[in-house]
Amino acid sequence: MGRWEPNARGRLEQAALDLYVERGFEQTTTAEIARRAGLTERTFFRHFADKREVLFGGHSALREFIVSAVASSPDSATPIDSVIGALETVGALFLVRREYSRQRQAVIDANDELRERELIKLASLASTIADVLRGRGVGDLPASLAAEAGIAVFKVAFERWISDAGDADLSRLIRESFEELKAVTAGG
Amino acid sequence: MGRWEPNARGRLEQAALDLYVERGFEQTTTAEIARRAGLTERTFFRHFADKREVLFGGHSALREFIVSAVASSPDSATPIDSVIGALETVGALFLVRREYSRQRQAVIDANDELRERELIKLASLASTIADVLRGRGVGDLPASLAAEAGIAVFKVAFERWISDAGDADLSRLIRESFEELKAVTAGG
Secondary structure (H helix, E strand, O other), X not given: OOOOOOOHHHHHHHHHHHHHHHHOOOOOOHHXXXXXXXXXXXXXXXXXXXXXXXXXXXXXXXXXXXXXXXXXXXXXXXXXXXXXXXXXXXXXXXXHHHHHHHHHHHHHHOOHHHHHHHHHHHHHHHHHHHXXXXXXXXXXXXXXXXXXXXXXXXXXXXXXXXXXXXXXXXXXXXXXXXXXXXXXXXXX | OOOOOOOHHHHHHHHHHHXXXXXXXXXXXXXXXXXXXXXXXXXXHHHXXXXXXXXXXXXXXHXXXXXXXXXXXXXXXXXXXXXXXXXXXXXXXXXXXXXXXXXXXXXXXXXXXXXXXXXXXXXXXXXXXXXXXXXXXXXXXXXXXXXXXXXXHHHHHHHHHHHOOOOOOHHHHHHHHHHHHHHHHHOO
């Protein structure tokens, strides 16, 4: 075991992202990330399986958070209310991370393998949310559709959020996109 | 140029799928696919870039079809009507291919790389549909949401279709899933 390093994980994430932006994802090695963060490569591998996981390490915390928010929403909430409510709460967690999120997305968008990885994480999140809804007694079809619709709203809101020049609030954009989805589907 | 082979493309697709089901995607080579189809490897490469593209070659025809159906829907159609209408028409094209679609999906679901590939094709289809809607004068946000909602409906309906034991009709499942999406979003 190495000695304890204060916020090693956060430092590695930031160093990795800086290098991916400067040189590109392909051209960066884990040794360089560790060096930039002032840590050893061994410390890197205590926190992340590889250089790709630095970008996706936050997904499992996000998933746990969303699952517990959906599972603990009031019995009176409709399925889509549970899902959108959970995503809005998650949106608030992103508040201070817009610049980080923006850079991270630019790195992902520039690389097919990373884009595919991101999409599979979102698809698997939708399927987990649908399972949680089924566990709450929601039927198979409405559970799948509420989950897929929620993820669609999140994707659209997230894109607006990182491309917005002003001081947009992700939670508010999620709510607005959901209202727009209601208007769009009601029109069909 | 080799001699003309009747329906070489279809024979290669079926041979590839049979081998992927029997031996697994990883274990199959392009030489084996060509041999099983009674064709040369050279003919294989006239039709497909690699063994993965045999599974995804249909996507570009599907995309063109959907784009032209959305683009040519009546001016009075709402954005979601255009999208769902296009997908229903596409659903009818799948009628005779359920067994093929089911086997293809089993091969894809068994392999992370193929699943990621499938997801990126669907994400890119959603973004193309949104562009077509924007070209028809639909606003940025409703265009994105109508496209994402349409793809979500298609995914859910497609899963039901291939897992259905009876004689379900994909177009009808698309319509039903869309009605369910309307009910689900209206409830939020």
